[in-house]
Amino acid sequence: MSGGQATEAAMEEAFELRLDKWLWVARFFKTRSLASKIISGGRLRVNGDVMAKPHRQARLGMVLTFPQGNAIRVIRIKALTEHRRPAVEAVLLYDDLDPPQPKADLDKPAIKQSVSRDPGSGRPTKKDRRAIDRLMR
Numbered sequence: 001m002s003g004g005q006a007t008e009a010a011m012e013e014a015f016e017l018r019l020d021k022w023l024w025v026a027r028f029f030k031t032r033s034l035a036s037k038i039i040s041g042g043r044l045r046v047n048g049d050v051m052a053k054p055h056r057q058a059r060l061g062m063v064l065t066f067p068q069g070n071a072i073r074v075i076r077i078k079a080l081t082e083h084r085r086p087a088v089e090a091v092l093l094y095d096d097l098d099p100p101q102p103k104a105d106l107d108k109p110a111i112k113q114s115v116s117r118d119p120g121s122g123r124p125t126k127k128d129r130r131a132i133d134r135l136m137r
Contacts, residue, residue: 017057019039021035022058028066028073038066043067044064044065047062048063074098075095077094
């Protein structure tokens with residue numbers, strides 16, 4: 001390693017960034033306040049330990065586990081930057097240790113069967129609704 005590369009690596013290790021800001025920069029959350037709420041709510045784990053302080057510093061090599069939508073994300077920080085970049089560049093900031101699985105059709109709630117009615121017959125009366133309820137049971 002040359003002297004320039006050694007100081008650059010040392011500067012990157014010394015550079016620290018708040019966890020909530022890093023999650024926003026890496027495009028896991030749309031706003032920094034959403035990232036902060038997840039952390040403050042105790043829904044983020046850092047290296048397996050529950051974290052409830054958004055001001056904790058993100059460091060290289062940290063393993064973060066947090067919910068994102070219906071999936072649980074497990075990532076390792078491999079780069080830090082202060083500026084939010086396009087999604088293509090944001091992917092370079094972390095290693096995805098457990099990529100999200102595609103959503104299964106089983107997760108969708110079953111669509112309730114409806115009773116077909118003749119067009120133009122109007123709204124069902126109370127008596128009609130009770131008859132429909134008896135049929136549906």
